[in-house]
Amino acid sequence: MNDALDSLESQIGKTRDYESPPLHLWHPPLSGNIAIRIASDGTWFHEGSVIKRNALVKLFASILRREEDGNYYLVSPHEKWRIQVESHPLIVTDFDWSEEGGERVLVATLNIDRQWTVSTEHPLHFDDVAGAVTITIPHGLTALSNRAAWYRLIEMADVEQHHAVLRSGHFELRIPLQ
Missing domain, CATH: 2.30.270.10 (duf1285 protein)
Known part of the structure; x- marks a missing residue:
């Protein structure tokens, strides 16, 4: 896993509300693009490889939002990474x-x-x-x-x-x- 994924997982995993994180309160600047893609069948990929850890997929899904620009982002209190979504996330x-x-x-x-x-x-x-x-x-x-x-x-x-x-x-x- 790369540094961006490790950073997001460590930030969110410490004090997370797994059911409803306060995404509406998190507005960090764009950190960049991250090589995560959600295929149209719901499979999550990182750098072309399937993310096999269901717990990690659930964690990332809990911090996923679509913004007014139509793009999808993984958001934490301090980072915001743009990802690709083929159809519906x-x-x-x-x-x-x-x-x-x-x-x-x-x-x-x-x-x-x-x-x-x-x-x-x-x-x-x-x-x-x-x-x-x-x-x-x-x-x-x-x-x-x-x-x-x-x-x-x-x-x-x-x-x-x-x-x-x-x-x-x-x-x-x-x-x-x-």
């Missing part, structure tokens, strides 16, 4: 029903072992290019459903007037059936 691996506040809600499970409830705050969108749905999560990020999660979600949808309709609490997505 994260992958939805499953959807399931749950109940919150007496309402039936959809829960998306991501490839980084995090779950997000589909809601108006974390909505689903249909990605025409990928032919599947994405969920919007904090820090400007999105997660694309993999094929298995997409098929499961379609099976969970109601069919109404030539649309697949997904409801989660007060959120609703209507996808035209072709």
Whole structure:
């Protein structure tokens, strides 16, 4: 691993809130580009080699944000590194029903072992290019459903007037059936 990765891992790993680091408070100047790429299937690479340590992928995913310029950055309190993302940075691996506040809600499970409830705050969108749905999560990020999660979600949808309709609490997505 190179010095930039080691530096980020050591800074963040010491006093981290693994669930919700305060990225909104971290605004260091750009440190440069780092040779990290997230492939369209959600695989993380560093200098062309797969990052095999899942804990390291989860750590880096927790400090990833997309900024207004459309670029993705790994951010710590003192460093900010631009990375490459081919499509969406994260992958939805499953959807399931749950109940919150007496309402039936959809829960998306991501490839980084995090779950997000589909809601108006974390909505689903249909990605025409990928032919599947994405969920919007904090820090400007999105997660694309993999094929298995997409098929499961379609099976969970109601069919109404030539649309697949997904409801989660007060959120609703209507996808035209072709």
